[in-house]
Amino acid sequence: MYEFHPYFTNDGSVGLYSPDFDDIYHSSTGALTEAYEKFIMPVNMDELLKKDEIKVLDICYGIGYNSKSFLNFIFEKIFSHPINSIAPIHTNNNFATNNTIYNDKIYTDNIFNKISITAIDNDKILTFLSPFIKTGVKFFKNENFDFEKKNIGKYLEKNKRIKNQKINKIINFLIFEKIVQNYPDFLTNEAVTRIILDKKYAKYFTSDIRGIYRGKTIGGYITNLDRFLGGFLAFLHNIYYRHVANRYKKNLKRYKLDNVTFDLKIGDARSVIKEDTNLYNLIFLDAFTPSKCPCLWSYEFFKLLYEHLESDGMILTYSTSAAIRSAMQEAGFYIGNVYNERENKFTGTIATKDKSLIKYPLSKFDLGLLKTSAGIFYRDENLTGQNEAIFEARKIEVENTDRISTSQYKKKFNKGEICKNTTS
Ligand SMILES: C[S@@+](CC[C@H](N)C(=O)[O-])C[C@H]1O[C@@H](n2cnc3c(N)ncnc32)[C@H](O)[C@@H]1O
Incomplete structure (x- = not known):
């Protein structure tokens, strides 16, 4: 039921x-x-x-x-x-x-x-x-x-x-x-x-x-x-x-x-979008958290969205995760923060093809984070993978990576071993 x-x-x-x-x-x-x-x-x-x-x-x-x-x-x-x-x-x-x-x-x-x-x-x-x-x-x-x-x-x-x-x-x-x-x-x-x-x-x-x-x-x-x-x-x-x-x-x-x-379409977003021929001005991405629903946060999914976004369009999402941002970047997008006035903090991410649309660029710290193990993105090669399999594959990749861990990166950054004050 x-x-x-x-x-x-x-x-x-x-x-x-x-x-x-x-x-x-x-x-x-x-x-x-x-x-x-x-x-x-x-x-x-x-x-x-x-x-x-x-x-x-x-x-x-x-x-x-x-x-x-x-x-x-x-x-x-x-x-x-x-x-x-x-x-x-x-x-x-x-x-x-x-x-x-x-x-x-x-x-x-x-x-x-x-x-x-x-x-x-x-x-x-x-x-x-x-x-x-x-x-x-x-x-x-x-x-x-x-x-x-x-x-x-x-x-x-x-x-x-x-x-x-x-x-x-x-x-x-x-x-x-x-x-x-x-x-x-x-x-x-x-x-x-x-x-x-x-x-x-x-x-x-x-x-x-x-x-x-x-x-x-x-x-x-x-x-x-x-x-x-x-x-x-x-x-x-x-x-x-x-x-x-x-x-x-x-x-x-x-x-x-x-x-x-x-136009309401009932189905897996991946297959619906694959069949769709429209170019969009705005794309709202509001899937469950990446760890629960990685199939809608993979590098391949962002590549698919890239094909469906107007040159001055914008993808908006609540996620600020490094894995999501690096997937967006790899798919060809410029990325920036969503600023929340009420909370006076960044609470989401935008992805665009036009850099001039980015009002709040990522800080040096955030950009560096994309290169750490946290920035390893989800993969879904044929856009048909199951959530569990996509999640597990990334987990194994993170466990075996040579990339610096997020905690080490933070320590280095706080010690000033990584330049702090410039933005992207
Ligand atoms: C966080 S909720 C979205 C909330 C929604 N924007 C609202 O205003 O109520 C996530 C939604 O993703 C849908 N969903 C999960 N996996 C999906 C998939 N592969 N394709 C399409 N929709 C999916 C769920 O049914 C759920 O409604």
């Missing part, structure tokens, strides 16, 4: 634990906050928004915080734009058939980008649950036993609550609609239905989508798919229109709903 282990993280968004990987999906500090800080804030959005089309690859979509944060950011930015009177975001529904009335200024500011997101994950059920996930919960209590066992509970208690973060409900509706259109079996999936209708999980799901889903099910299944979809789209239209109209009533003439493509 599919296991689902939700809990609240410290910004009021839902986090998950995976028994298979014995790892958490999200930072307990704040799942949604992490998505913004590691995948959205380091991006120069003003530059990106100048493009006619923005392509994003979200590797390890999970419950979708990274894609959702990206859409939410753009959505908020566009709606708060002083000259913008038209909501450019939404779907290919049939309601907005008339031409949108564009305003010259909007063209000048080039705010009408087409946004294409390709999201990949091999856990179908989780991705199907993604539009239901709640964010911005102000009052919550974590009392799940799993997390006590895994010390996650303790960690959560120790941490202080941080600023609440929320995803606009329109984004969840948008993703729901796209998934339903591409995967009609979504609505008849036994595990998804069971989890969504289970009262003990209700607090983790938004009542809007859960409500319509519940209202349309009898005995756990959607009764009439066509009627459900028709009703759902009408509902979506109303809620969307009301939201837009309330905020921009005076100027709103019409809105265009087909500027966002959200």
